[in-house]
Amino acid sequence: MSTKTIGIIMNGVTGRMGYRQHLVRSIVALRDEGGVLLSDGSRVAIEPLLVGRDEERLRRIADRHGIDLVSTDLDAALADDRWSIYFDAQITSARVAAITRAIAAGKHVYTEKPTAESHADALDLARRADDAGIVNGVVHDKLYLPGLVRLRELIASGFFGRILSVRGEFGYWVFEGDWRHAQRPSWNYRAEDGGGIVVDMFPHWNYVIEHLFGRIEAVYTRAVTHIPSRVDESGVRYDATADDAAYAIIEVEGGVIVQLNSSWDVRVDRGELVEFQVDGTLGSAVVGLFGAKIQPRDGTPTPTWNPDLPDAHDYAADWLAVPTVPPGTEPVNGFRAQWEEFIRDVLAGRPHAYDFASGARGLLLAERALESSGTGRRLALVGGEGA
Template sequence: MTRKTVRIAMNGVTGRMGHRQHLVRSILALREQGGLDIGEGTVLWPEPVLVGRRELALRALADRYGLEHVSTDLDAVLADPSVDIYFDAQATSAREDAVERAIAAGKHVYTEKPSATGLAGALDLARRAEEAGIKHGVVQDKLFLPGLLKLKRLIDGGFFGRVLSVRGEFGYWVFEGDWQPAQRPSWNYRAQDGGGIVVDMFPHWEYVLHELFGRVRTVQALTATLVPRRWDERDKPYDATADDAAYGIFELEGGVVAQINSSWAVRVNRDELVEFQVDGVEGSAVAGLRNCRVQHRGTTPKPVWNPDLPATHSFRDQWQEVPDNGEFDNGFKAQWELFLKHVYADAPYRWDLLAGARGVQLAELGLRSAAEGRRVDVPEIAP
């Protein structure tokens, strides 16, 4: 067995997602399992190069996990011929320029979403990557979660018959930061820094809807800033200028209607932080991050609406749990494995910068819809 070392420049790993999901639960997890077997007697050994602006924070991470390489000089790292891949988990406002520089340096690129702050920039990155002949990918982690994998299994098996509608609920209460620390960084709530729940979540909803049910044809959105004052990481109050809640209606190719609520100002009263209910002629399902429940047409009860009488049964108990029928790995790690196999074994891979541009487009059009108070068409992006 041949071990091939793969040096990956990881920019933004001092942040929440870059640290937990990408560094620890993906790249370091691959190292813990002995590397990634890509077939034909070759195992990839990922060697992260931690990149960022704060050297002390980078060195603290490196010491914590026994890593050797850190740098605050992105250009020097990109000029290093031993670095094969550039990964970006920075704040959105810093991403486009860094990814463009990585492409120009001839590095394969894997990036968090959104890939850019606007559609024009996202499409430009996709074009530059194709012209440079590099491999490129955008994180679309929800597709690899157990709950949505089970949902995909139901769709592929024809469980729903004709799908009628999709309803999604996402969100949780993000503390303002005054009397309890906020769970999200303060830039998320400043529009001038690339924040906002539409920019963050609509790219997710685009690929979930596109991959499972069909391309989004129209969007109608209402946004709000429900908590207008928050406290940052230095306990300083600031005005929230970005939307922290969004309510979207999406018309999909084939006639399916999807409605998804997203909020950082809602307290959770459901089984998981995100849930999708899919209703079809032959059956329905409710899928979360890990679990999925179904109710088939033949076992659907016949409820009668009578507000004068208390319910005598539990509606939740009338649904059946979908079994795992297999083991599910971390969704971020699963996509990292596919991207690395794409780069080094030429395995098929479709979640590229063009797919990422579709997410940026939906966010941009969602904000336009909210600003103009109307339904907006979503033009198809050609390869």
């Protein structure tokens, strides 16, 4: 039986990500299983408090999932010692003010990314959190997906030898909204509303690269708006002012070169919506979020270039599919897995691996990438304050 309960303030669960991934698939699922399992075999029970601006919407969600408490008064919730953790899934523009108040109230803080609208503000939050001595964490969900977990294991095993390069392809076609509805909200394509594929995806790419291959040293990026006009949810045409594709060359400590294409204007011809090919002296791998295949050194074919004759070799057959999870088991939801780790870290009073400083570095990459695109220059990320 649970001997302890930990209270969590959840701000922003009326949004899609906050509701589906964090509330339903993580906190409610853990609560219904009796809480978070600890190393000694006991469990800590979870009690959420839903906070937001619309009490009626909060109450509907709470009633749907058997949650007792909702509030529109964040300050009152932060002043209550019953709640140990503050979680933020609001829009980015509201995040810094709320997290600053949570830190001042002595709460441990876990938040969606980006942590702020600028690297300077994100770095300030990291410093405030460190000065307050609170456990702080930023959602790094993609590191918990089966394909990237398998990639991390391959790296740790020495499978690649010396890693030379990484090629990443991410994206799909987002419809313009005229003859078929767009799959993403229109604000994503307006820079004045915080849209853009660089600010959306490069904080993800930073933590993926950083925790698999090493710290990023420099970036060159070309960010573009391929489709200049789209149609919004009301059927009104608008100017797309945000970048909808970005093409980057990223230099990583140790000499690894990462080529990374991100686009909402590409039709998919690959196994998954995102795939990374990692090439090393002893072997290569292609991984997505769920799949993985490898080609070791002694299984590498010997291609020859002859433009006068078609090449009948089946190169796809030279790759060996490898399991990403034990047979018969389902992959654990990455959001939930990180929630469990964060709660255990709070209870143990130890730092969380993916902290506010990591979140700030993600924003630094996004900012330098946009600056690089605007100036046409390769820009360093190391050696400066907060890098």
